[in-house]
Amino acid sequence: MGRFQVMTMTDAAAGRVREIVDARDGAKGIRVGIKKGGCAGMEYTIDLVTEPEAKDDHVEHGGAHVWVAPEAALFLLGTEMDFEKTTLRTGFTFHNPNQSSACGCGESVELKPADLKALAEARAAADAA
Numbered sequence: 001m002g003r004f005q006v007m008t009m010t011d012a013a014a015g016r017v018r019e020i021v022d023a024r025d026g027a028k029g030i031r032v033g034i035k036k037g038g039c040a041g042m043e044y045t046i047d048l049v050t051e052p053e054a055k056d057d058h059v060e061h062g063g064a065h066v067w068v069a070p071e072a073a074l075f076l077l078g079t080e081m082d083f084e085k086t087t088l089r090t091g092f093t094f095h096n097p098n099q100s101s102a103c104g105c106g107e108s109v110e111l112k113p114a115d116l117k118a119l120a121e122a123r124a125a126a127d128a129a
Contacts, residue, residue: 006057006068007032007079013092014064016083021064026050029065032081034072034111041110042075044094074098075111 009017021027029052033045049067052058056067068076079096100110 005059006073007059007066007076007081009059009061009064009066009081010083011062013081013083014062016092017064017066018062020048024048028052029067031056031067031069032072032076033069034075044092046092 017030021029027048027050029049031047031049031053033047034042035045037043049065052065052067055070057070057073059066059068066081075098076094076096077098079094079098082093082095083091084093096111098111100112
């Protein structure tokens with residue numbers, strides 16, 4: 001593995017990312033970020049990536065590419081991105097250990113930054129492996 005990954009994605013999420021990329025010319029993947037908003041304080045954002053930004057964290061799974069905005073990395077640490085289709089909604093979901101609460105609609109969340117000391121230790125362990 002070598003490089004430390006900010007977040008992971010399920011096979012279902014990777015499949016959906018590949019579908020999005022295949023449907024759009026020039027797309028290389030998606031970019032996950034966060035923005036202030038929603039009833040719980042923060043919302044996840046997903047944008048199409050045509051030109052990856054060097055400062056973004058890159059996550060690859062099953063040929064699907066996701067970039068994580070630097071300002072979101074601390075909040076997304078350890079998160080698993082999934083994709084689900086239910087009768088109520090179809091979309092990416094985020095199983096985030098940094099989430100302290102979510103609103104009832106599931107569209108916005110309250111996030112706390114990850115522990116930087118733990119992050120540094122995890123990165124060091126990943127680099128040593």
